[in-house]
Amino acid sequence: MTPLLEARGVMRVLPGPVPVTLVRDIHFSVQPGEFIAITGPSGSGKSSLLYLLGLLDVPTSGSIYLEGRETSKLGRNELAELRLKKLGFVFQFHFLLPEFSVLENVMLPMRKLGARSDSLMRARAAEILDELGLTPEARKTPDQLSGGQRQRVAIARALANDPLIILADEPTGNLDTKNGRIVFDIFKRLAEQNRQTVITVTHDPHLSEHTQRQIHLVDGSIAGTEHPALV
Amino acid sequence: MWLPLEIALTHLRNRKRQTLVSVLGVAMGVGFFIAMAALMQGFHVYFVSKVIDVWPHVVIKDEYRSAPLQPAQRLFSDGVVMLRGLKPRDELRGIKDAATEIAALNRRSDLTAAPTLRAQVFLRYGSKDVSATLVGIEPEQERRVSHLENDLIAGNLNALHTAANGIILGDGVAKKAGAVMNDTLSVTSPAGVILKMKVVGIFRTGITPIDNLESYALLKKVQILQDRPNVINQIRIRLSDVNQAHSIAKSIEARLGYRTESWEETYENILSIFVIQNGIMYSTVSAILIVAAFGIFNIISTVVHEKTRDIGILKSIGFEERDIRHIFLIEGLLVGLVGTLLGWALGYGLTRMLGAIRIHNEGFITAEGFILHYTIIHYLIAGGFAILSATFAAWLPARKAARLNPVDIIRGAA
Ligand SMILES: Nc1ncnc2c1ncn2[C@@H]1O[C@H](COP(=O)(O)OP(=O)(O)O)[C@@H](O)[C@H]1O
Ligand SMILES: [Mg+2]
Numbered sequence: 091m092t093p094l095l096e097a098r099g100v101m102r103v104l105p106g107p108v109p110v111t112l113v114r115d116i117h118f119s120v121q122p123g124e125f126i127a128i129t130g131p132s133g134s135g136k137s138s139l140l141y142l143l144g145l146l147d148v149p150t151s152g153s154i155y156l157e158g159r160e161t162s163k164l165g166r167n168e169l170a171e172l173r174l175k176k177l178g179f180v181f182q183f184h185f186l187l188p189e190f191s192v193l194e195n196v197m198l199p200m201r202k203l204g205a206r207s208d209s210l211m212r213a214r215a216a217e218i219l220d221e222l223g224l225t226p227e228a229r230k231t232p233d234q235l236s237g238g239q240r241q242r243v244a245i246a247r248a249l250a251n252d253p254l255i256i257l258a259d260e261p262t263g264n265l266d267t268k269n270g271r272i273v274f275d276i277f278k279r280l281a282e283q284n285r286q287t288v289i290t291v292t293h294d295p296h297l298s299e300h301t302q303r304q305i306h307l308v309d310g311s312i313a314g315t316e317h318p319a320l321v
Numbered sequence: 322m323w324l325p326l327e328i329a330l331t332h333l334r335n336r337k338r339q340t341l342v343s344v345l346g347v348a349m350g351v352g353f354f355i356a357m358a359a360l361m362q363g364f365h366v367y368f369v370s371k372v373i374d375v376w377p378h379v380v381i382k383d384e385y386r387s388a389p390l391q392p393a394q395r396l397f398s399d400g401v402v403m404l405r406g407l408k409p410r411d412e413l414r415g416i417k418d419a420a421t422e423i424a425a426l427n428r429r430s431d432l433t434a435a436p437t438l439r440a441q442v443f444l445r446y447g448s449k450d451v452s453a454t455l456v457g458i459e460p461e462q463e464r465r466v467s468h469l470e471n472d473l474i475a476g477n478l479n480a481l482h483t484a485a486n487g488i489i490l491g492d493g494v495a496k497k498a499g500a501v502m503n504d505t506l507s508v509t510s511p512a513g514v515i516l517k518m519k520v521v522g523i524f525r526t527g528i529t530p531i532d533n534l535e536s537y538a539l540l541k542k543v544q545i546l547q548d549r550p551n552v553i554n555q556i557r558i559r560l561s562d563v564n565q566a567h568s569i570a571k572s573i574e575a576r577l578g579y580r581t582e583s584w585e586e587t588y589e590n591i592l593s594i595f596v597i598q599n600g601i602m603y604s605t606v607s608a609i610l611i612v613a614a615f616g617i618f619n620i621i622s623t624v625v626h627e628k629t630r631d632i633g634i635l636k637s638i639g640f641e642e643r644d645i646r647h648i649f650l651i652e653g654l655l656v657g658l659v660g661t662l663l664g665w666a667l668g669y670g671l672t673r674m675l676g677a678i679r680i681h682n683e684g685f686i687t688a689e690g691f692i693l694h695y696t697i698i699h700y701l702i703a704g705g706f707a708i709l710s711a712t713f714a715a716w717l718p719a720r721k722a723a724r725l726n727p728v729d730i731i732r733g734a735a
Contacts, residue, residue, distance in 0.1 A: 137732065146637055147728050167641050174639025181731060185634040189331035199638050201324050247638075259731075 092158040093119035094254060094287055095143060099152035102138055112138035113310040116152065122254070123285040125278060127298035130307035136291040137259050139307065143289060144177055144257040145169045157254075174203055178248030180258040185244060186232040192219065192243050193228040199250040218246045222276060238269030245276060256280065258290040262297060274300055325647040328631075332624045333652055339620045344660045346613030347707050351664020354606040354703040356671035361602055363694040365595045368528070368686055372584055375526040377466050377557035378566045379432070380587065381573060382580045383416045415552035416579060423556060432560045432569065435462035436553040438543045443509040444490075444536070446498040453494050453536050455508065457543025457553075466559040469524060469537065475502050476522025481539050489522035493533030510546040518542075527687050530591075591685050610707060614714040617656050621649050621718040632722055633730030642723040649722050653715020657708040664707065665700055 100116035103109050113135040120126060128136045141147040142154060145161055148169075154161050156172060164172070173179075178199075186195045196215040200206060206214065219228050222242045232240055241261060248256050256277070262270035274297050277288045281302075290301070298304050306314045333340045393402045416422065419436055426434035438457040443450055460478045464470060470478050474492065481487040488508065490500065500506055500520055508516045518538065525532055544550050558573075560566060566583035574581035585592060625632070632645055672693055679690045686692070 141728050141731075144637075146731075167643075170636070170639045170641045172639075173637065177639075179637050185630065185637075185731075187328075187331075187631055187634070189335070198324075198635075202638065202640055202644070 091121075093155070094122050094157060095120040096155040097143065097152065098155070100139075100142060100149045100154060101151045102142055102147065103150045111310055113142065113307070115311045116142075118305060118312065118315070120255075120287055120289065122287055123281050124287050124303065125281040125301045126287075126289045127301040127304045128289065128291045128307060129293055129295075129298050129304050130313070132293070134307040135310035136293075136307055138310070140257055140259050140289065140291050143255075144179060145173055146179075174199060175251055176254045178250070178253035178256045180241070180244050180248050180256065180261045182260040182263040186240060186247070188232055191229050191231055192224060192235070192246075195232070195243060196246045196250055199247060203251050215246075215250065218249050219243075222246050238265055238272065241265060241269070241273060242276070245273065249280070253286065255287040255289065258288070260291050260293070262292065262294060270294065270297060325644055326651055328648050329651040329655065332628065332648070333655065336620060336624065339616075339623070340656065343613060343616040343620055343656045344663065346616045347610070347657055347660025347711060348663035348667055350606055350609035350613050351661050351703040351707050352667030352671055353609060354602075354706075355665070355668025355699050356675060357602045357606065358699040358702075359668075359672045359693040359695060360675060360691055361595070361598050362696075362699075363692040364684075364686060365598075366694045367688075367692045368591065368595070371526060371528050371686070372588055373563045374468050375472060375528065375531065376584050376587070377435075378560045378563050378584050379558040379570045379573065380582050381416065381422075381556040381558070381577065382582065383414050383554040384580045385578060386574070386580045415549065415554050416556060419553045419556065422577065426556070426558065426573075431562065431565070432558050433462075433465040434556050434558045435459060435466045436540065437463075437555045437557055438540055438547065438549070438553045439555055440510055440543055440547050442511075442546065444494070444498050444500075444506045445509065446500045446504060446506045449498050451494060451498045453491075454534050455488075455510075455543055455546070456535060456537050457540035458537055459540050463537075463557075466557045472524040472526045473522050474525050476520075478522070480521035481537070484519050484521045486516055486518040486542060487521035487538065488518040489524060489537040490520055491532040491535045492523055492525035493529065494536050495520070495523050497533070508546065510548075512546065512548040514546045514548055516542065516546055525687075529683060529685055529687055532687070594685075606703075606706075610710050613660070613707075614710040617653050617711050617714040618718065620656075621652055621715050622721075624652065625649060625718045625722040628722075629725065629730055632725050633727045636725070636727035637731065645725075646719045646723040649719030650712060650715050653711045653713075653719070654708065656715075657711025660711065661704040661707045664703060668700065668703065 096119040097116045101114040102112040104112060116139060128139060130136050138147070142149055145154070145156070148162060156176065161169065161172070187198070190198070193212070193215050196218060197211050200211040200214065216225070216228065219225055222245060224239065224242055224246060227235060227239055227243070232243070235243065241264075245256075245261070258277070262273050265273065277290060278300060280286045281288050292298050303315060305312055391404055391407065393404065423434045423436055426432060436459065440455050440457070442453055442455045444453055460481055464478065469489075473489070476489065478489075481489065488506065490498070495501065498506065502520055502523065505517050505519045508518050540553070544552060558569075560569060567585060570581045570583040570586070635645065672695065675691045676693050681689055
């Protein structure tokens, strides 16, 4: 069975007078429904790896395969289309559009995709918000929400187009323990119930314990995999 | 609503004051352009229509554009011969075989021709001496080549026949001499002949140089004054299609050799002032619009800077460069569009206001108030130019925004 996402010999070097190697020798594959944590000390290349896996950045050498398709030769617009249809991002800071309501923020990726009618998009966005317990907040603007609520809205938006993979970069970094737990429970449910793959960067050991597999980075390369791939 | 438009609107709403200033800048450029264009083209169009109404479209003169070539030069045309100290021959002035030429011209269907003798004269009335150009005409023929008759504010053309020695003065000439209808002036020619002439008509064309200099009498009388019986020195021609003036003048000159001027050539100096005037107008208005464009550039650059985070998130979601570019181009376009609409209203109001002002003004044209030319074309030019410059001003920051790398933005914010 072809893996959902696969990295083969991925290296990313920032060019410049003193080239900086962000990650190197990255080999691993991900199956549908997996819940994976990327861990490692600060500066070890966790975010860099996540951007590469999320097709926001392009490897200097090596390849990333999404559903068996090599992505390094794709143009910027094709990568944008893949991100829109198959991937969802959650960052440490919430990154919501401040002028748009919670519901409108969740609808943004749907509207870009344009696959559904306006009323269907609205209904689907309301459904996602409901699943995340945000129905009372739907009409509010981001500045009227608490930190934990905003991060859940960001997750809701990442889920808008039913992505295959959700990529999160320290999504609990700015949250208290309770809200951090809530976010992780959501991820777990997505992976177990929806068979959506979740890859999250975290350096909170309490949270990474709950994942199926942890990829540990040191100085830009994989130092160990806690639970070997299931296949 | 289209998403880029919706986002663009939120950005402009966030910066209401700056947006308003940019919109007003565009509106002022557009409004002033419309008012100035109406004013300037008003005078231009009026002048041209007046000139082609009162002045013959083509005039054949009894002179040559360049001195005739010497036989030696004709023989060695490539310049081995150089002649110095040449004294031009005194030519007998006047158009040769004028009657035959006029008859030949009048057989053409696209024009009518009439003979005239122009002469410089002194008009003496009381203690005043006024120099004027006296044009000798045949009233029956003159009627067919100019509209002198329509511009008479007193008297009529036939009175030239009925009075013993009739003269029709330009409004300005009459004023300078202090003469009115039925006054008798003494007219002195360079040939030394003096005639007593009675004012039987006064005309006002509205074109100052004509009204201040020209006067008319019967051709025969002017020939007597000049002591040149049966001589004429200009053939006046009116065309059925005034746009052909230049080419017909050229072809007549090529055939007859005489200097033949179209009305455009005769009034070249004044027409070139209109060209300069247009140049000044366009540069003034461009300056206003350039300032407005800087305003637009400034506001959109600020928004791009302020909204870098949003651009990063939109790109990470899967928005393409094109979508981001659209957002900011739309902002420029909106400012340009709203500014244009306001500017149209402003321009309309300004031209109405100018049109209502009553002042006596005497330039090339004498008029009470401003002569305005209303045309939708001015609105379209101003609007097109405004929207184009607004979009161009938005283009640079929009392109910059579209090229931002989302990874850099997200890293920078983290
Ligand atoms: N634009 C950049 N220029 C120079 N160094 C960079 C740049 N981006 C990242 N780095 C460096 O690359 C390394 C990996 O960064 P990152 O992937 O953010 O690590 P992590 O997310 O694990 O903290 C760090 O040492 C960081 O300082
Ligand atoms: Mg990081």
